[in-house]
Amino acid sequence: MAKIIPFRGILYNPAKVSGDDVIAPPYDVITSEYRDVLYQKSPCNIVRIDFGKQMSGDTDSSNKYTRARDFFQQWIREGILVRDEKPAFYAYEIDYSLYGENKTLRGILAMVKIEELGKGVYPHEATHSKPKADRLNLMRSCLANISPIYSLYNSPEKITSMILDGIEEAPYISAHDAAGAVHKLYRISEESKIDSIMKDLSDKAVFIADGHHRYEVAMEFKREMGEGPWEYVLMFLANMSDAGITILPTHRMVKGIKREDVLGRLEPDFAIQTCGLECDIVERLSHEGKNTFGLYLGSNEKWYILKYKGTDLEDVPSVLRSLDVVVLHELIIKKDLGIIDVAYEMDIAESIKRVRKGDFDAVFFLNPTGVDDVERVALSGLRMPPKSTYFYPKLLTGMVINKFIVDE
Structure with a gap:
């Protein structure tokens, strides 16, 4: 110790x-x-x-x-x-x-x-x-x-x-x-x-x-x-x-994707719902709970709510498999969409603004990592992806x- x-x-x-x-x-x-x-x-x-x-x-x-x-x-x-x-x-x-x-x-x-x-x-x-x-x-x-x-x-x-x-x-x-x-x-x-x-x-x-x-x-x-x-x-x-x-979440702004293909690629792994931009995305994700993500594509005035079906990631260590940031990085960003250009933003309004300006194609929002997750992952000798936590x-x-x- x-x-x-x-x-x-x-x-x-x-x-x-x-x-x-x-x-x-x-x-x-x-x-x-x-x-x-x-x-x-x-x-x-x-x-x-x-x-x-x-x-x-x-x-x-x-x-x-x-x-x-x-x-x-x-x-x-x-x-x-x-x-x-x-x-x-x-x-x-x-x-x-x-x-x-x-x-x-x-x-x-x-x-x-x-x-x-x-x-x-x-x-x-x-x-x-x-x-x-x-x-x-x-x-x-x-x-x-x-x-x-x-x-x-x-x-x-x-x-x-x-x-x-x-x-x-x-x-x-x-x-x-x-x-x-x-x-x-x-x-x-x-x-x-x-x-x-x-x-x-x-x-x-x-x-x-x-x-x-x-x-x-x-x-x-x-x-x-x-x-x-x-x-x-x-x-x-x-x-x-x-x-x-x-702990606050750090949202992921991405580019290099075809917006018209995104939902089709995500559907096998996620149940997808929509809500208007007037929806409080922080409150909605908190209400929906673990393994739920928000997606803004910029081409219309609505959120997509992505609920993970738990159908993949068997190759990821079990201690990491249920973490939102791991599902986002390993499944959505790497496997489903093949994204390599990722930037990080704390502020929801600023990330939406960057997508609307054309700096990025989309932004994914997530719930914060839990304090107990920090202890569990650290003691396992593994590490979460970068920017998993913002204390x-x-x-x-x-x-x-x-x-x-x-x-x-």
Whole structure:
């Protein structure tokens, strides 16, 4: 099982800065335009470290990574960033709204010992190849984990969850994200609570929810450096037995098909119904349940509702066979339609717009993957297709930083 320990976090000093001014979204969802907005918010916004701008005169010795290191060191010297005096776990709470329902996600920020995947720490989905040099260069320059990996564990006893539920003091720092969710951070430094959390998590597997690439970068850095504090990586850990975890679906936009042939090719494997575009496709798919998909072809103003008959996929491992994303990829996209050009979109209206513009021929909509499916597939040693899960809301960067300190 994974080893999880407290650490002396580096935090923004709320006496000198406001969380709303200095905290930022994850680097991989920040556009260049929004990065400019974050730069203007504060000269101490974490984006200057985590996702700094390239400059025209950059060289091997002066670039966005050296500037990130310099900002990091300067803000520590100036007391903008402060290091806790003793190890702690950090409670991270997000109050958010989804489809008119108010929800709360709670978890802890902790250090998790880096292990080979499948040995206490488990991936759950395949990832697209992605340049990792950027994150590795940042880690080399700053000697720190700037942003956490979002991970899950399963503790029906809810020992840690009860500790988090019992927090009553004001947050150490808080910030709002672009959707209006409130992100709050609390320090857990009492030895009795630290001991209880470590005992609760000592026999638990850890499942990477969001941040597979960051974990792989941390593994590579550990291989480079050998023994030392970089043998641990910063993670947010949420209990799968709690109610606040949300997974959203990522819809598939496709091209390279003949629209007039699509329904005929799908009919052997799917019962097909129609409804007008005024139909709430999210509600309809949720009502229809597992292995139901929405299809928009753009040529008329209606949805096609596809209900899988369960007649194929015997060659797919049983643990994957019932997953919506697997039925969509292995049966609809590969076998029935032979599609090779797939793009991903969270927003339903935007995906419809792209089809109407002619960028894509069709879009398939699906229900979200279940949290229990993540655990089941991960423990089997298999992986779901890319973009099978979108954990919402995204964690913000800058709530806590872990700096590698040698011989403390």
